[in-house]
Amino acid sequence: MPSTLAGLLQAGSLVLLLALCYRPLGDYMARVYSSEKHWRVEKVLYRIVRVDPAAEQRWTTYAAGVLGFSFVSIVLLYLLQRLQPFLPLGFGRGVDGDTVPPAMAFNTAVSFVTNTNWQSSVPETVLGHTVQMAGLTVQNIVSAAVGIAVAIALVRGFARSATDRLGNFWVDLTRGVVRVLLPFAFIAAILLIAMGVTQSLRSGVDIIAVDGSQHTLALSPTASQEAVKELGTNGGGVLNANSAHPFENPSALSNLFEIFLLLVIPVCLTRTFGTMIRNTRQGAVLVAVMGVIWAAFLAIAWISEANPNGPAAQAAGAAMEGKEVRFGIPGSILFGVSTTGTSTGAVNSWHDSYTGGAGGITLLNMLLGEVAPGGVGAGLYGILVLAIIAVFLAGLMVGRTPEYLGKKLGRVQVTAAAISILVMPTLVLIGAGLAIALPDTLGALGNDGFHGFSEVLYAYASAANNNGSAFGGLTVTSDFFQTTLGIAMLFGRFVPILAVLALAGSLAQQRKVEAGAGTLPTDGAQFGVLVGGTIILVAALTFFPALALGPIAEALS
């Protein structure tokens, strides 16, 4: 079978798998977040932590819960890393001895709590199993549940009428963990082991190879974290090579399964949205927009990667630098486009070695605000904010107060939406601009010319969008990069969350208005085009100059 046809069948089977899950999983999640009944294990949990699950919260209380939980998470994760020498299963791992230095521990803590999962260490030599399990695996699950909770609060803002209550953050968080992420991750982890992923409590295994050389291969409790690394769109590798490492992603089958896992919740959440507002066509429009962007980006990146223009790739005969044979170009590009369209940031091939076109697509995918289909929860609230902007723009054209899903979009709503989408570009452009202005940055680049600029732009795009993938040639160990990237992750995560929750609060307070003759229909192809156009337009206007200096220049070289 020709490689191209096989690659198309591979992408097609992925879409088919997602389509099969769309209704059942989407509707299941809608029930999870709408049900009045608490599971027995949840009731026990609420009693232990002394929260009243029946108490509905205002948006401010909900937001305080998100911030408080995330703050505590950062502190605990920081302490766990710093206390590694005193914890079991540490195996003396660390930097220069058995400790994790403060700056690295802080960066990792912020990174995993904000669902970025940017790796600033080589995990198999720095982090012991206790930090991996009790620290990182926990945040892989709960940071994803926080994202879904925020998205559900926004959906309730549309669904509810004349109330100042958005639900209970502790209940939403707990249900996301107990009913969605944990059970599915558990099943996925077992399947991954069956496909060859490791799950060991030993530090490593000694082998004497065929040539007599001795090696110690690092082992870890990989599968339990790998499953939720993808399912929760986290992306931080248990091992340094991430999903390129054969112990994390052993075969073409596990590769497809991991891509499926990282897409399935963001895709199905659009159905959850449609079901909760009792109009599933509204969700179908959004998932169609996501799907068209994803497919178009996949096509562009694939064509570019199959026809490399760099002299080194041409000399090699194909762009196989930084790719694994078992995945090939189609399996690598499928992963790369999916991981940057969600906020996953896991990689099975090095984006820094991609061609200008394909690398530029992974960068642009993040700069769109990660909505194709976006991170768990973050993708849904991201595209809903952009839908609000689209309705607002359409309203400006006809000169009337716009409304979306029966809610008027006035000054408050549009301001909140605008703040939410402007934070990321601000962080990316100021961060990358500052970094480029510093003379030291030149020494940190792994490649020169246009590609070197792309490395810096990619780093801030990845941090501000909580993606976590990297053009890894850039050395980010300096205090400047550690600090500014850490700030970008924090603001890129929590400012949009606060804006979205404020938006949700203001929407819930409104009474629903009946659709009139002048109401823009938002459940058809016309609106899909409008939202897609808005997504592209906002990103293009903001980032075209920067993209022209990096990937576009390289692609045209």
Added chain:
Amino acid sequence: MFSLLTRQTAAAVRLLVVFTILLGIVYPLAVWGISRIPGLAGPAEGSIITSADGTSIGSGVGSSLIGVDPVAADSAADPFFHTRPSASAEDVLGPGDTSTSGGSNKSGFNTDLLDAVNQRRALIAAREDVDPALVPPDAVTASASGLDPHISPEYAQIQVARVARVTGLPVAEVQSLVAGVTDRRVLGFLGEPTVNVTELNLAVAAAAQR
């Protein structure tokens, strides 16, 4: 506002402690427990290939998932099939550092990478005594993990004649050993065809000993 934050944060501390026990200890250990059942224990512990005499896990001769380039005692009589280059290797070819994993992160316009590709092509063509144009892309590019156990069937093919000559095995037998570790695409359309170098070298060594 302040009291609201402190009250919520206090609840957060309690919930995080419970979640750390449930998700950070119970969940991974439960997965580990299930991975002890026969059939899963092998992959869970690194897909280690134990030596032909059947000794226990821990004294393996390799992992079927990890590729480390073997070094011949005498480079003029090299009996091994070679893996792809590793970015962590000291020279353009040769074994990578197995204590870590990763790629070169060099772009297609990187002149160092261009030099490395050209050097590798010349070295491999000389080693195998073939036309440099026959050296396939995966042979001259560093893998993503630095530990790629696989090569393309094309790269295996150009190594067959040398391995047969040095080991004294008939070319047809080496060909059949290659075929034995060659996997077509999973389900016919996932990924790319692969040849497992780690398994192949063990099979060749076993055949040569007979």
